[in-house]
Amino acid sequence: MPWKRYVVPPLLILLWTTVAYLLFPTMEPINLVMIYLLVNVLIAVRYGQGPVIVSTLLSIAAFDYFFVPPNLKFTPEDEKYFISFVIMFFVIILTSRLAIKSRKSADKAVAAEMEAEKERLTSALLSSVSHDLRTPLATIAGAASTLVAQDADLTGEDRRNLQQMICQEAERLNEHVENLLQITRFESGGLRLEKDCGSVEEIVGSALGRLRPFLEGRKTSASIPDDLPLVPFDALLIEQALVNLLDNVVRYTPAGSPIDIRAFREEGTVVVEVLDRGPGVPPEDRQKIFEKFYRREEGAVPGTGLGLAICRSIVRAHGGVIGMRPREGGGSVFHFSLPLEEGGKAA
Amino acid sequence: MTSVRSSILVIEDDADIRRFLKVGLGNKGYRCLEAFQGRQGLTEVATRNPDLIILDLGLPDMDGLELLKDLRRWSQIPVIVLTARGKEKDKIKALDLGADDYLTKPFGIGELLARIRAALRHAAQRASGRDESVFENGALKVDFIRRQVFVRGSEVRLTPMEYKLLVHLARHVGKVLTQQQILKDVWGAAYLEKNLYLRVHMHQLRHKLEEDPAQPRWLVTEPGVGYRLRAE
Numbered sequence: 001m002p003w004k005r006y007v008v009p010p011l012l013i014l015l016w017t018t019v020a021y022l023l024f025p026t027m028e029p030i031n032l033v034m035i036y037l038l039v040n041v042l043i044a045v046r047y048g049q050g051p052v053i054v055s056t057l058l059s060i061a062a063f064d065y066f067f068v069p070p071n072l073k074f075t076p077e078d079e080k081y082f083i084s085f086v087i088m089f090f091v092i093i094l095t096s097r098l099a100i101k102s103r104k105s106a107d108k109a110v111a112a113e114m115e116a117e118k119e120r121l122t123s124a125l126l127s128s129v130s131h132d133l134r135t136p137l138a139t140i141a142g143a144a145s146t147l148v149a150q151d152a153d154l155t156g157e158d159r160r161n162l163q164q165m166i167c168q169e170a171e172r173l174n175e176h177v178e179n180l181l182q183i184t185r186f187e188s189g190g191l192r193l194e195k196d197c198g199s200v201e202e203i204v205g206s207a208l209g210r211l212r213p214f215l216e217g218r219k220t221s222a223s224i225p226d227d228l229p230l231v232p233f234d235a236l237l238i239e240q241a242l243v244n245l246l247d248n249v250v251r252y253t254p255a256g257s258p259i260d261i262r263a264f265r266e267e268g269t270v271v272v273e274v275l276d277r278g279p280g281v282p283p284e285d286r287q288k289i290f291e292k293f294y295r296r297e298e299g300a301v302p303g304t305g306l307g308l309a310i311c312r313s314i315v316r317a318h319g320g321v322i323g324m325r326p327r328e329g330g331g332s333v334f335h336f337s338l339p340l341e342e343g344g345k346a347a
Numbered sequence: 348m349t350s351v352r353s354s355i356l357v358i359e360d361d362a363d364i365r366r367f368l369k370v371g372l373g374n375k376g377y378r379c380l381e382a383f384q385g386r387q388g389l390t391e392v393a394t395r396n397p398d399l400i401i402l403d404l405g406l407p408d409m410d411g412l413e414l415l416k417d418l419r420r421w422s423q424i425p426v427i428v429l430t431a432r433g434k435e436k437d438k439i440k441a442l443d444l445g446a447d448d449y450l451t452k453p454f455g456i457g458e459l460l461a462r463i464r465a466a467l468r469h470a471a472q473r474a475s476g477r478d479e480s481v482f483e484n485g486a487l488k489v490d491f492i493r494r495q496v497f498v499r500g501s502e503v504r505l506t507p508m509e510y511k512l513l514v515h516l517a518r519h520v521g522k523v524l525t526q527q528q529i530l531k532d533v534w535g536a537a538y539l540e541k542n543l544y545l546r547v548h549m550h551q552l553r554h555k556l557e558e559d560p561a562q563p564r565w566l567v568t569e570p571g572v573g574y575r576l577r578a579e
Contacts, residue, residue: 167455174453194571199546201553202568204561222561226554230546236435236571261561 009043009055017062032067037092044096045103056092060085132176136169143169179306182240183292186313191237193317197230198238200263200270207242208261214250219258228263231270231338233318238338241314244307245274245334253278253331269320269337277331286324311336353467354378356397358388358414359429360407368401371456377463385409392422399466401459402446403429404437412440419445423473425466427459435571442525442573449523465521465578482517485579487556487565489517498556508533509552516566521578523569549574 016039020032036059044052061074064085068076076082143162147154154162185191201224208220249259253276260275281289288294290312295305315322315336322336355377357368362383369379380397382388385406392400400418404411415426428441428449438449447466450459472479482489488497494510496503505513515533516524530538530545538544549568553560567577 170453197543197546199550199568201550201561202546203570205563206568206570208562209567220562222559224561230543234571235568239570 005047005051006054009047009051010058012039012043013055013058013062017066021066029063029067032063033088036063036088037095040092041095041099045099048100049097052096053093056089056096059092060088063088133173136173136176139169140166140173179310182310183306183313186310186317191313191317193234193237195232195234198233198235199230200224200228200272203235203239203242204261204263204272207239207246210239210243211246211250214247215259217256218250220261221258222261222263224261224263225265228265228270229340231340233338234314237314238318241311241336242272242274244311245336248307249274249276249278249332249334252276265340266337268341269339271335271337273333273335275327275331275333277327277329280326280330280332281324289324290322352376352378353398354380354395355399355401355463356380356382356388356391356395357401358382358385358391358406358411359401359403360384360405361403364403367456368459371459372463375460385411385414389414389417392418392424397424398470399463400424400426401429402426404434404441405431412437412444415441415444415446423470425470427462427466429454438572439525439527442523443527447522461578462521469519469522482520484517484520484565484576487579489513496556503555505552505555508548509555512548513552513556516574516576520576523573523575525573529574 013036016035020027020035024032040052040056040059043055064076064081065072065074068081070077143165147159147162151159201222204222204224208215208222246259253259257277262273262275264271290308292309293305294309312322315338319339320337322334324332324334327333353376355372357365357372357379359365359368359381360383365381365383369381372379380391380395382391385408388400388402388406391397402411402415406414411428415428418424418426423445425447426445428438428446429452430437430441430449431452441449447469448462450462480490480492482491486499489495490497491514496505496510496513512529512533515529526542526545527539530541534541534544549566550560553563553566557563557566564579565577567575569575
């Protein structure tokens with residue numbers, strides 16, 4: 001509200017004057033002036049040029065009336081005080097102008113930073129779309145056209161190989177599209193949680209069930225205490241987060257290495273951990289892997305660089321925290337927490 | 348397979364998906380009928396009386412859920428619904444309106460065939476009008492007459508509520524039941540909001556029956572939708 005800009009600053013000055021007059025009657029005038037200066041600079045930063053001129057004049061008048069001898073009179077004993085008042089006025093106004101200016105340029109820098117981030121995202125999105133979607137498409141088109149054009153010349157084994165390639169790549173394509181759609185939904189604020197009391201054990205069971213074909217040959221264990229409380233969460237999204245975490249482990253650890261899942265209660269939250277025996281993640285990457293489009297060893301392992309970013313969005317929307325740390329004896333621990341009480345930080 | 352070929356009506360507007368279903372179902376001995384719109388689909392059901400319907404929820408001329416509601420007024424033909432990912436509400440609505448199962452696009456033919464077999468089996472059971480006296484699913488056995496439950500030959504003690512829940516799931520083996528459906532049929536209409544009861548009893552049942560309750564063989568959760576007793 002615009003009128004507030006001219007009402008609040010004088011009130012602040014009056015407030016400070018009252019406090020100073022009642023509580024610090026013996027304070028040195030120079031200290032009082034410094035505090036007037038400070039209050040006015042804050043006013044300048046918060047309310048801008050016009051209000052600060054008004055409040056500066058008011059400050060000088062109040063200082064004169066209450067603290068310059070003789071007290072409770074506007075005309076000072078010593079005429080040199082008039083020079084002090086003029087200097088005080090210019091010091092406050094100049095300082096305030098500088099403060100306003102530097103605040104404006106800071107705002108501009110933040111806006112520019114956000115703009116740059118947006119552009120980075122868009123270009124990352126485009127390169128992700130063009131590369132990661134085209135690669136499986138190229139394989140599908142190539143394999144399918146071979147099947148169509150050279151059917152008579154293919155051995156049974158060739159044919160089966162090509163067919164399998166098509167199935168596999170189609171699934172990869174589907175996964176990319178799902179990830180892209182989901183992250184776009186999250187970014188545009190379309191993430192609405194459907195919370196219900198949920199069982200971590202059930203979610204672990206269904207996530208492992210969904211990934212069963214990719215867990216072939218791996219030992220999976222889940223240790224979840226019998227008395228783990230139910231957690232208020234969106235079952236579908238938390239399952240998605242867990243599937244993404246597990247999927248990431250499957251991609252980045254050697255085939256056949258074990259995967260363990262643990263859940264336990266800790267200080268008003270339930271913590272879920274996924275533990276692997278893979279090569280681990282270097283310290284400088286441990287935060288970055290949860291960022292959008294961040295991928296270690298670009299191209300070495302197929303993926304969109306979105307899976308873990310989606311995990312993080314989901315966990316944060318529930319008011320929880322996600323992270324990773326090295327595992328004792330080799331490997332990594334991915335962990336996320338979910339608050340037990342309703343009313344964790346909203347999305 | 349039965350000696351008479353079962354016929355399946357596919358109501359789906361996408362020609363490519365119809366084509367792939369026709370090949371995939373035909374190879375497994377089903378007769379495939381096709382409709383590319385809702386109204387045409389309803390006419391086909393009335394005139395050709397198929398054994399099962401595969402219904403895409405996103406039809407151009409009418410809402411698939413509306414079609415289902417219409418259909419259920421006069422027919423109990425098993426229906427498998429096709430939906431897009433993330434439309435959990437639609438899945439629940441379709442199941443509550445009487446669909447027998449759902450499949451999320453894109454899906455593989457193997458999955459679809461498994462759902463079709465389960466749905467046809469239920470329909471046959473319903474039509475015969477008599478319930479089996481014993482339910483056997485792999486190493487899980489329920490004796491409905493003696494009210495006994497066995498896992499790998501040894502008896503498992505259940506509370507009356509757990510038993511009731513298991514029987515309900517067993518009678519619909521292979522089919523997803525929504526939370527609401529289970530609460531209504533096992534606990535009663537006054538318990539529709541008591542998701543917590545259901546969670547707790549499922550938890551207990553899983554811990555009594557499953558070797559590893561966190562990696563269940565039989566009592567599987569469909570997050571955001573409901574539960575299914577997996578057929579073996």
